[in-house]
Amino acid sequence: MIDRQGESSMRIVVALDGSGDFNSVQAAIDALPFEADAPREIYIRNGFYSGRVVVNKPKLRLVGQSRDGVTIDHAAYARQTNPNGAERGTFLSFTLLTAAPDITVENLSISNSAGDGRLVGQAVAVYAAGDRGVWRNCRLSACQDTLFCGPLMQKVVADVAPHACDAECVPFVGDCPLTHSRQYFENCVIQGDVDFIFGPYRCWFEGCTLHMNARGGWYTAANTPQDQPYGMVFNRCHLTGECPPGMGYLGRPWREFARTVFLSCEMDECVSPMGFIDWDETRVVTERLGEWNTTGARAGQFTRHPRQRRLTDGEARAITIEAALAGWRPEAAREEYTEVSTLEGVNAYIAQYLKDYKPYKTYWNYEDGCVLKGCADLYRATGSAACRDFALAYLARYVQPDGGIPNFPLDKYNIDSINCGKVLFFALDETGDARYRAAADFHVKRLETHPRCACGNFWHKEIYPEQIWLDGLYMAQPLRVEYDMRFGGKQQAADVAKQFRNVREYLYVPEKGLYVHACDMAKQQPWADPQTGKSPNFWLRSMGWYLMALADCLELMDEQLYEHWRALRDLFVEAVEGIFRWRDPETGLYYQVIDRADVEGNYIETSGSAIVLYAILKGVRLGILDGETYLDGALAAFENLTAQKLKQDADGSWHLNDICWVAGLGPGEKRDGSVAYYLSEPRVADDSKGVGPWLMALAEYRRAER
Secondary structure, eight states, X not given: OOOOTTOOOOEEEEOTTSOSSBSOHHHHHHHSOSOOSSOEEEEEOSEEEESOEEEOOSSEEEEESOTTTEEEEEOOOTTOBOTTSOBOOGGGOOSEEEOSSSEEEESOEEEEOSOOHHHHOOOOSEXXXXXXXXXXXXXXXXXXXXXXXXXXXXXHHHHHTTSOOOSOEESSGGGOOSOOOEEEEESOEEEESTTOEEESSEEEEESOEEEEOTTXXXXXXXXXXXXOSOOEEEESOEEEESSOXXXXXXXXXXXXXXXXXXXXXXXXXXXXXXXXXXXXXXXXXXXXXXXXXXXXXTOOOTTSOTTSEEOOHHHHHTOOHHHHTTTOOHHHHHXXXXXXTTSTTHHHHHHHHHHHOOOSSSSOOHHHHHHHHHHHHHHXXXXXXXXXHHHHHHHHHHSOTTSOOTTSOOSSOBGGGGGGGGHHHHHHHHHOOHHHHHHHHHHHHHHHTSOBOTTSOBOSBTTBTTEXXXXXXHHHHHHHHHHHHHTSOSOSHHHHHXXXXXXXXXXXXXXXXXXXXXXXXXXOSTTSOTTTOBOSSOBHHHHHHHHHHHHHHHHHSOTTSHHHHHHHHHHHHHHHHHHHTTSOTTTSOOBSBTTOTTSTTOOBOHHHHHHHHHHHHHHXXXXXXXXXXXXXXXXXXXXXXXXXXXXXXXXXXXXXXXXXOOOOOOSTTXXXXXXXXXXXXXEESSOHHHHHHHHHHHHHHHHHOO
C-alpha cells in the first residue's frame, strides 16, 4: 500500500492462522510504543477473536479485513462474580475498550455474547472512552448496554492494569463533568435492547442502523451533563428491530438533562409511536430530547411524548457535526489522514477539473450525473468540502424551488435522463431543502410511464424500442431503490430484482462469464442475433454499468427484503467472478473489448476499469465479496490505473486519458457492435463518463485504504 506523506508508517498484521505478525489483537496493541508522531495501523484478517481487548495507544487504527469476517467477542457480564466475590458490574463487562485519543476502528464486528440481560444483566460490547474516537462500517452487538460512550471509571482503570490509559477518568459515571470527549460513528450497525446506546459523551451517528432485539426496549439512554449543549445526535440513521411493533422506544433519560436528537431518520414499525418515555418520576422527558424529518412507518410525530421536542427546520439545520462535536470535524480529519499524496496529481487534478467544469449537455443528462455522484461519494469518504459544494451548486442551479427541472427532456423517453436524479437524495440530506424531494418524486413518476418490454424491463430509449441495454440498469435502478427505501414503502424491490434477473436470462453468456452490451427483444436490429436478440460482443463500460448498478442497489436495499436482496447479491458475486478472470495479469485492469486482449488496437480503457474497481471495492466494503480474494488486487489496480492514465502536460495541467468517448448500438445500420466498431470509437481525456467513475472508485479506495 501507499505510505502517507510525512508519516513514519507503522503497520501490523494480525491473523489467527499465523500468517501475520501476531495472532492476537491485544498482543499487537501491546507491541506498539505508547507515543507516536503519526497514526499507526493494525490490520486484522478474517477470523473469530475471543477475549477482551484494551486499546490504550493513541493515534491507532484497527482495520478489519471485512465487517462480517472479523469478530472480536467476549462474554463478560454484570452479574458475573470476580475472584473477590463481588459482581463485575456494567463497566467491567466490556469486550473492547478504547482508552486513548484518536483511535479509529473500521470494518469489523465487536460483540458481547453473554446473552439476555434478564439473565446476566448488562453486558457491554464497546466502551468508548478516549476523545476523538472514529468508528466506520462496524457491527456492535449485544443485548443490554451494547455501547457506552463515556469516561473511564476508576475501577476500570484498576481492572485493566497494567494497560496505562489516557482518557478522562471519574469515580462514578454520575460524576462525569462537562466534557469535550467525542465519538463519531459512520455506517455502523448497532444492535441490542435495553438502553443499548448510553452515556454522557458528545456522539454523532451518521447513516447507522440501530437494530432492536426481539425483547424490545430503549435505543438510547443519554446521561448528558446539565450545561453540555449536545449529547447524542443520530443523522440519517435507520431504526429497525425484531421486537413486536411499538416495543422499541427512542430512549429514556438516564440523567435529568439527557440530550438526544434524531434527524432525518427512518423508523420502522418496531419503534414506539410514543418516541421517548420517562425513566422515573425525576428523570423525565424534556425538550432536550427531539426529532426532525422522520421517515418510514413512524414518520408521523403527532403521537410522541408531549414533552418531546419537534424541532423546527432552522433548529435542525443548526445541529451540525462541527457544533455537536465541539469544533471537531472527523470527516475533515479523514480527508487529511487519507491523503494519497504519492498518487501524483490526484488532488491537483480534482481541483482543476471541478474549477473548469462545464455541463456536458444543455439538458439534464447522465454524464453530469456521473460527476455529481463521484463528488458526493468522495465527500462522504473524505469530507471534501470542494466536492460537496460543487454538487450542491450544480443542483441549486438546475432544480427550481418547486422541484421542477426546466431542462429535463420531456419530449421523449430516455432512461439515461434518470441518472442525474440520484444525487437529489444527497442534496436533500445535506440541505433539507424540500425542492429535492419534489424533484425525486418527479423522476419516479416519470419512470412509472416509461415504456417496457413484454418481460417487464424498461426500454433503453424511445428511439431504441424493445431493447434492454446494461447501461439502463445503472441509470434507473439505484434511484428507484433509494426512493423506495426512503419514501416508497419498500414496494419496488420485487420489480427491481426481476429486471436484473431478466438481464441475466437474456444478456448473459455463461461460457464467458460476461454480459453482452444489449438485447433486442424484438430480434429485428441489424446487430442482434436472429435467434437470441443479443449483441455480439462484450463492451467493458456496459459490463461496468451492470456491476455498479448491482453494487449500489445492494448498498441501498434493506437486507430484510432478503429474497430480493439475496437475488441481487448472487448475481453480483457471479458477475464479479466472471469479469475478474479477464483482468490484465500485469495491471489488474480491463480491456475495451473485455475478452479480446489479443486483437490489435484493443487497449486498457479508463472508465470501465474504474467502474469495475469501484464495484469490487464496494462489494468488499459491504461484506459481499471476500476481501482476501479481491481487496489487495483492486487497491493495487486502482493505483495502476491512476499512475498510467493520469498524466501532466507540459503546461502543468493534469488529464485523465484513454476514456472511450461513446459507444452504442444502432439505430439501424449504425454501430454494429463488432470488435472493430468498439475499437473505432475515439479515445478522449477528461470525459465525464470516465472522471465520474474514477472519482467514485477513488472514494472507495480511500474508504478501504490501509
